[in-house]
Amino acid sequence: VFLIVADIIVKPISRLTKVTDELAKGNYKVRVNYEGKDEISSLYASFNQMAVRLAKQETIRQQFISDVSHEFQTPLTAISGFATILKNENLTDEQRQKYADIILFNSNRLSHLSKNMLQLTLLDGEDTSLDKSEFPLIEQLNRVIEMEDNAALSKDIEIEFIHPKKEFIIEADESRMEQVWINLLSNAIKYTNEHGVVTVEVRRTPTELQVRFEDTGVGMSQDAISHIFERFYRQDKSRTIEGNGLGLSIVKRIIDLHHYKIDVESQEDVGSVFTVYIPYEMFTGLTKKKKD
Numbered sequence: 671v672f673l674i675v676a677d678i679i680v681k682p683i684s685r686l687t688k689v690t691d692e693l694a695k696g697n698y699k700v701r702v703n704y705e706g707k708d709e710i711s712s713l714y715a716s717f718n719q720m721a722v723r724l725a726k727q728e729t730i731r732q733q734f735i736s737d738v739s740h741e742f743q744t745p746l747t748a749i750s751g752f753a754t755i756l757k758n759e760n761l762t763d764e765q766r767q768k769y770a771d772i773i774l775f776n777s778n779r780l781s782h783l784s785k786n787m788l789q790l791t792l793l794d795g796e797d798t799s800l801d802k803s804e805f806p807l808i809e810q811l812n813r814v815i816e817m818e819d820n821a822a823l824s825k826d827i828e829i830e831f832i833h834p835k836k837e838f839i840i841e842a843d844e845s846r847m848e849q850v851w852i853n854l855l856s857n858a859i860k861y862t863n864e865h866g867v868v869t870v871e872v873r874r875t876p877t878e879l880q881v882r883f884e885d886t887g888v889g890m891s892q893d894a895i896s897h898i899f900e901r902f903y904r905q906d907k908s909r910t911i912e913g914n915g916l917g918l919s920i921v922k923r924i925i926d927l928h929h930y931k932i933d934v935e936s937q938e939d940v941g942s943v944f945t946v947y948i949p950y951e952m953f954t955g956l957t958k959k960k961k962d
Contacts (some may be wrong), residue, residue: 698725745776
């Protein structure tokens with residue numbers, strides 16, 4: 671009886687030990703099969719779930735490395751190529767200025783990419799904390815619009831700001847929320863054609879405050895909407911529009927940390943609307959009194 675019981679217990683554990691060794695070596699396709707409703711079956715099911723998650727994480731990791739390599743390689747190739755051309759003594763001053771500007775542009779692109787990657791790394795940390803304080807939302811949005819006004823003017827884009835007359839005092843991480851508004855507004859300007867309109871609107875509902883960024887830009891397909899917050903994802907595969915596909919990932923992470931919500935509506939060749947929802951329980955000061 672002892673030998674039979676030992677065989678029933680030891681064999682499944684030995685099988686699990688074997689596949690665990692395979693998993694440790696990087697074989698994320700291993701699975702174990704066992705029919706039953708006992709503890710061994712539960713253990714096998716948990717192992718299979720872990721293997722599936724690890725396989726998914728490995729796929730994401732490999733794709734991330736591939737994307738990072740691509741994003742860094744393009745500007746590095748441009749910098750190296752045009753730096754080599756500048757060594758030619760027969761270039762005119764106009765040509766030298768042109769090539770120097772290209773090198774500067776790609777250097778700034780690398781710097782921006784590095785900062786965004788660092789920002790995402792910090793936001794993904796388990797000990798990420800928010801430096802919350804009370805601040806006026808309308809005033810902050812006005813400041814962001816002024817910051818992005820030159821970019822809009824360069825494309826003859828009009829920025830409309832629609833909001834209630836009274837200020838809203840919210841409690842949040844002011845610098846991070848400012849980054850959210852900057853990323854959403856600059857993204858709207860970037861994907862709006864010349865002579866278009868970008869509308870920033872603050873709406874008040876019975877349960878929440880909505881901050882909307884609506885543009886008359888190129889819009890997105892339904893497939894693009896489902897991937898828009900993924901890192902390095904860009905609908906513009908040709909890279910004709912400047913960017914690295916990290917801005918909206920940063921936005922989504924900051925929104926999640928605040929326990930807010932963000933929604934996207936879009937139609938190709940019509941435009942897009944990004945809406946951030948701030949529940950009233952996140953409010954303080956004047957807004958809370960008004961709600962009461």
